[in-house]
Amino acid sequence: MRAGVKADWMHAKATFGLGAHPASGVRAVFISDIHLGTAGCQAQALLDFLKAYPSQSLYLVGDIIDGWQLRRKWHWPQAHNDVVQKLLRRARKGCRVVFVPGNHDEFARGFVGHSFGGIEVMAEAVHTTATGQKLWVTHGDHFDGVIQCAKWLAYVGDNLYEFTLKLNRHLNTLRARLGMPYWSLSAFLKHKVKTALNYVTDFERAVAHEARERGYQGVVCGHIHRAEMRDIDGVLYCNDGDWVESLTALVEHHDGRLEIVHWVPDARAAAPATPARADSMEVLT
Numbered sequence: 411m412r413a414g415v416k417a418d419w420m421h422a423k424a425t426f427g428l429g430a431h432p433a434s435g436v437r438a439v440f441i442s443d444i445h446l447g448t449a450g451c452q453a454q455a456l457l458d459f460l461k462a463y464p465s466q467s468l469y470l471v472g473d474i475i476d477g478w479q480l481r482r483k484w485h486w487p488q489a490h491n492d493v494v495q496k497l498l499r500r501a502r503k504g505c506r507v508v509f510v511p512g513n514h515d516e517f518a519r520g521f522v523g524h525s526f527g528g529i530e531v532m533a534e535a536v537h538t539t540a541t542g543q544k545l546w547v548t549h550g551d552h553f554d555g556v557i558q559c560a561k562w563l564a565y566v567g568d569n570l571y572e573f574t575l576k577l578n579r580h581l582n583t584l585r586a587r588l589g590m591p592y593w594s595l596s597a598f599l600k601h602k603v604k605t606a607l608n609y610v611t612d613f614e615r616a617v618a619h620e621a622r623e624r625g626y627q628g629v630v631c632g633h634i635h636r637a638e639m640r641d642i643d644g645v646l647y648c649n650d651g652d653w654v655e656s657l658t659a660l661v662e663h664h665d666g667r668l669e670i671v672h673w674v675p676d677a678r679a680a681a682p683a684t685p686a687r688a689d690s691m692e693v694l695t
């Protein structure tokens with residue numbers, strides 16, 4: 411049984427770009443970390459993705475609306491309305507829409523057990539794939555305990571790396587003038603990023619471990635904005651990524667095959683491919 415399950419997702423692969431979108435849709439779509447209400451939210455790209463991937467089920471795996479940010483500064487352009495409308499329309503048209511709140515939309519945790527416009531609010535969910543695998547669906551912030559390091563360090567990209575190298579030069583010119591010894595800011599940051607990467611791994615392991623404890627074959631989460639699908643000690647760990655930076659989603663095809671979709675917006679399609687964050691992180695380590 412276990413072997414069958416394994417063979418099934420071993421065939422799963424990540425796809426990039428504007429490849430053929432399934433005309434008949436997919437069985438399930440998992441998205442999280444949309445952060446509606448923030449300037450960083452890539453609402454239009456998400457709208458395009460949702461249009462291209464109709465589904466029988468849609469799981470909103472937390473941090474859909476950024477309540478934290480909205481409390482500080484109201485940012486709600488039309489495209490964010492459109493996303494909400496699109497989700498409600500999807501529920502109305504017969505798609506099962508489940509909303510599992512995250513930490514940024516924890517206000518919705520007060521509405522667990524209720525549904526709004528056909529969208530069910532659940533503290534956590536269980537999705538059964540076409541092949542019978544049971545996937546635990548949770549945002550993942552409850553595992554923050556394993557990530558004690560500043561989370562922003564996990565987002566450091568190569569642009570910032572370039573910047574720190576530059577800053578490093580200026581800093582050390584200044585230090586030299588003040589008669590202070592050379593100190594490498596970039597080495598310091600490199601070390602910090604390495605630590606941050608360890609925390610990512612710790613997070614993934616903690617989530618997978620809990621899924622296994624609970625008797626599930628896999629888990630779908632978000633929260634750390636890092637799309638991933640791999641086996642961790644016999645449990646399928648899936649992270650559906652985010653719609654702020656990476657534009658990623660997890661989909662289940664009608665045959666039960668799981669896939670991480672890396673959405674490429676039309677406007678960017680002609681531009682040279684930007685390396686995935688995982689690649690740029692390697693520059694730093």
Ligand SMILES: [Mn+2]
Binds near residue numbers: 472473512549632633
């Ligand atoms: Mn979160």
